[in-house]
Amino acid sequence: MRVRPARSAQLMGRGLIVLAGLSAAIPAAPPPPGTVLVHRTMMPDCGPSSFAVALGPNLGFSYDPGRGGINYAWQGEFVDLAPTWKAKINQPAEVKGTIAYRESVRFPLRLTRAGGEPKYVFKGYVLLPDAVEFHYLLDGVPVREEIRATADGRGLVRLFRVDTAVDAWSYALEPQPTAKISSPAGAWNEARTALTAPGSREFSLQIEFNAPQP
Amino acid sequence: MNLRLTLLALALSGSAAANEAYRLETITLPAAMSPEISAVEFSPTGRLVVANRHGEIWSCDPARLDWRRFAYGLHEPMGIFVAADNDIYVAQRPELTRVRDGNGDGVAERYEAVNAEWGVTDNWHEFLFGPRRDKEGNFVLAIGLPDLAGKFNLTNPRTPTDLSKVAREAKPSAARWQGWVFKITPDGKLLPWAPGFRQAAGVGVSPEGEVFVTDQQGDYIASSPLIHVQRGRFYGHPASLKWSEELGGRKPTAEELEKMRTPPSVVLPHGSIGGSPGDPVWDTTGGKFGPFAGQVFVGDFTKLISRVDLEKVAGEYQGAVFPFLRDATGVDAILKNSGANNLTIPAGGDGKKYFRDAPPLRGTRLGQGNNRLAFAPDGSLYLGQTTRGWANGDGLQRLVWTGETPVEIRTMRLTERGFALEFTTTMERTALGRRESYRVERFRYLYQSASGSPRVDQGEIAVTEVIASADGRRAELVLSALDPGYIYKLETEPLRAVDSRPVANPLAYYTVNRLHSGRTFEGPISKPLLAAKPARARDAAPNLEEGRRVYLTFCVACHQADGRGGGIPGFAAADFVGDPTRLAKSDDALLATIAAGIDGKGMPPFAQVIAAEERRDVLAFIRAAFGPKPAQSGR
Incomplete structure (x- = not known):
């Protein structure tokens, strides 16, 4: 992966180009359009060592490797990581934006139509040019979840993939007063769960933030 | 100035001599890099690789300092193992992570969780130390105990959490395996190795493949030690016993803790030999770093690098610690305050001298926060420094042997009657063979729940005989008393080499856990043997x-x-x-x-x-x- 110069690439005092995400120069400055920034850190109201991810300059979300899902997503600048770095007894980062989407259900993804809480094991992530792909096991089945910005930058597209077709995909959706959720391949039931037909290796969700109130 | 020229200009800024035998250099880091250096290693191809507490990994050719960022976004990494230039294992707070560049552009894009089976709560004191690799390919790690001064995040825990205490510890083990040294096997499984640690901030594996750590002075840890970690043993801090399958949740009594505890291999006396040690590293340079091949160097948070000479006595490691390099600040200050060189501090009322220091450094000063040490392929010793919240002075320095033989006590080994000293060079024979050239005293520390320990059972030990070798390189000291359970302090102030140079560090502390006969201390480890000095009257004038x-x-x-x-x-x-x-x-x-x-x-x-x-x-x-x-x- 290449680190691209920041949108406002500039020469600093000693002539070094400030690169996106370089901590000493600009703590967690939002990245340029079409790029991502991923920091594992202390996030407010999240499990330990959650992720702060920026998808371009105006969209961010936190992924929880303990809970297994997106804690919340926001519109606005990224996060201020200074509280996590500036003192011996560090504090959570500060979200620099308006949260538009939240989750709280543990392991909201299921590889079955029904069933209990799966065993979730976080396995890492891959930085893509304009997205991040989280890897984890659900009851031992490897899952890849790619998260990128919607075309208009006002929401998230989540693409879940497995190597071997599963019986069914489902996702425990929660009421979202400021976002709309859809799944192009799925149907919706009363439990607000999206399902796909048996035999599928992919499942996607689109999370679109509501337009800001005038 | 273009980027390349700028990087080339980031040259080694320190050229002044640390002393005649070693040169200390400060390495200027790129402005874009956080200088809180929390890991230093060299790749198999000789590239210098560092990590910092902002979560980045950078590497460069150490001769060109052409720094390049390899990875970022990690959660406060405190150690790395460089498998290849494009393949680095990193101990970040929540996880042992393998960071790889799979597409060959020099920047990592894959961050793979190798293992994360221990508990985390985001408490500030929950540092993960290591990874060092043993001969079987296991990674050795240690996780510290959290601190009550910080918050605990119990949201979405991945292991059981429990804030209760086992004994009278100041810090609980809040989640599974906190306070343990453990291994991660090559196929990613966690092996609990040993409990009893407070904050094992330095993890090392000896050339023989044995695991050593340093721990931090505090509750149940009388003074920071270097510990040979053996599977299943208990090393003193009880908080971690909460997760012991053997105890099954039962809380041991204070008497049981005393019986269970394995004493540290070498105690680093608090104050005299620093206060907060980091990595132990073995001199495997084959002589490129001077005459200390096979010995252990330990960085300390204070402006100190110490040197440890280990030996096996009756089957267990113990040995001596020497100051190796200390910054001049203390010397300057003492000169200013007392008008006396610190090597010749006037004796106190009891005739004893209490404080020694290494010869002052000239020019570049040794920084603080020497947590991470690594020998470079050229034999120089790199010092990664981070001090967050405890001091200012992060950065990267290195020590280079100039080729001149330092005048030092190279080894201090236990004999049947005292200690055998070997010097790095030929000493002046007359002083070498004089009893008055050596001053020995001993003391003990107490195993107690209070933070640290006073020195107890202190006493001067007479040197009854000195047997100097004909070649002027060795002296055997016969002592009036030699018993296990004590730390023996040795001072050799008047000794000089035949070329008149004094011993650079005329001070050593040997931890006698065992005698060659196998005898160990049989008294109470939590109480002094000798009666305390009679208390002075409360209104008596202070001394x-x-x-x-x-x-x-x-x-x-x-x-x-x-x-x-x-x-x-x-x-x-x-x-x-x-x-x-x-x-x-x-x-x-x-x-x-x-x-x-x-x-x-x-x-x-x-x-x-x-x-x-x-x-x-x-x-x-x-x-x-x-x-x-x-x-x-x-x-």
């Missing part, structure tokens, strides 16, 4: 020399010898000289502070470490040395 001894033993690392707290400037150690309000308080108020400490400010409680009369002595010394001086009448 300034005793106060000076206490200050130089327990206070100087933070408050510094000049009383300005300058040795750890970012740390809240009071500046007694520059801030007159500090000593404007009443004696009672200041004595209460010394006894109870200041929670959250780093001032530890000394009530159970320093006796009440010694606290009065040290306060009197502080007032006399650093307080406002009475107005003097002019001529």
Whole structure:
């Protein structure tokens, strides 16, 4: 992966180009359009060592490797990581934006139509040019979840993939007063769960933030 | 200036001599890199690789300093293992992570969780140390205990959490395996290795493949030690026993803890040999770093690098620690305050001299926070420094052997009757064979729940005979008493090499856990054997020399010898000289502070470490040395 110069690439005092995400120069400055920034850190109201991810300059979300899902997503600048770095007894980062989407259900993804809480094991992530792909096991089945910005930058597209077709995909959706959720391949039931037909290796969700109130 | 020229200009800034035998250099880091260096290693191809606490990994050709960022976004990594230039294992707070560049552009895009089966709560004190690799390919790691001064995040825990305490520890083990040393197998499985650690901030694997760690002085840890970690043993701090399958949740009694505890291999006496050690690294340079092949170097948070000579006695490791390199700050300050070189501090009322220092460095100064050490392929020793919240002075330095043989006690080994010393060079024979050239005393530390321990059962030990070798390189000291359970302190002040150079570090502490016969200490490890000195009357005048001894033993690392707290400037150690309000308080108020400490400010409680009369002595010394001086009448 290449680190691209920041949108406002500039020469600093000693002539070094400030690169996106370089901590000493600009703590967690939002990245340029079409790029991502991923920091594992202390996030407010999240499990330990959650992720702060920026998808371009105006969209961010936190992924929880303990809970297994997106804690919340926001519109606005990224996060201020200074509280996590500036003192011996560090504090959570500060979200620099308006949260538009939240989750709280543990392991909201299921590889079955029904069933209990799966065993979730976080396995890492891959930085893509304009997205991040989280890897984890659900009851031992490897899952890849790619998260990128919607075309208009006002929401998230989540693409879940497995190597071997599963019986069914489902996702425990929660009421979202400021976002709309859809799944192009799925149907919706009363439990607000999206399902796909048996035999599928992919499942996607689109999370679109509501337009800001005038 | 273009980027390339700028990077080339980031040359080694320090060229002044550390002493004649070693040169200390400060390596200028790129402006874009956070200098809080928390890991230093070299790749198999010789690239210098560092990590910092902002979560980045950078690497460069150490000759060109063409720094390039390899990875970022990690959660406060404290150690790395460089498998290849494009394949690095990193100990970040929540996880052992493999970071790889799979597409060959020099920047990592894959961050793979190798193992994360221990608990985390985002508490500030939950550092993960390591990874070092043993001969079987396992990664060795240690996770520290959290601290009650910080918060616990119990949201979405991945292992059981439990804030209860096992004994009287100050810090609980809040989640599984906190306070343990453990291994991660090549196929990613966690093997609990040994409990009993408080904050094992330095993890090392010897050339023989054995695991060693350093731990931090505090509750149940009398003084920071170097420990040979053997599977299933218990090393003193009880909090981690919560997760012991053998105990099954049962809380051991204080007596059981004493019986279970394995003593540390080498104690690093608090104050004299630093206060907060980091990585132990073995000199495997084959002589490129001087005459210490096979010995262990330990960085310390204070401006100190120490050297350890290990040996096996009756089947267990023990040995001696020597100061190796100490910054000049203490010397300057002592000269200023006492008018005497620190090597010739006037003796106290009891005829003893209490504080020694290495010869002053010239030019570049050794920084603080020497947590991470690594030998480079060229034999130089790189020092990664991070001090967050405790001081200012992060960065990267390196020590280069100039080729001149230093004058040092190379080894100190236990014999049947005392110790055998080997020097790095030929010594002046007359002094080498004189008993008066050596001063030996011994003391013990107590195993107790209080933070640290006073030195107890102290006493001078007579050197009854010295057998010097014909070649002037060795001397065997026969002592009047040699018993297990004591730390033996050796000073060799008058000794010089045949070329008149003095011993650079005429001080050593040998931890005698066992005699060659296999005999170990049989007395109580939590109580002194000797009766305490008779208490002076409460209204007796304080003893300034005793106060000076206490200050130089327990206070100087933070408050510094000049009383300005300058040795750890970012740390809240009071500046007694520059801030007159500090000593404007009443004696009672200041004595209460010394006894109870200041929670959250780093001032530890000394009530159970320093006796009440010694606290009065040290306060009197502080007032006399650093307080406002009475107005003097002019001529």
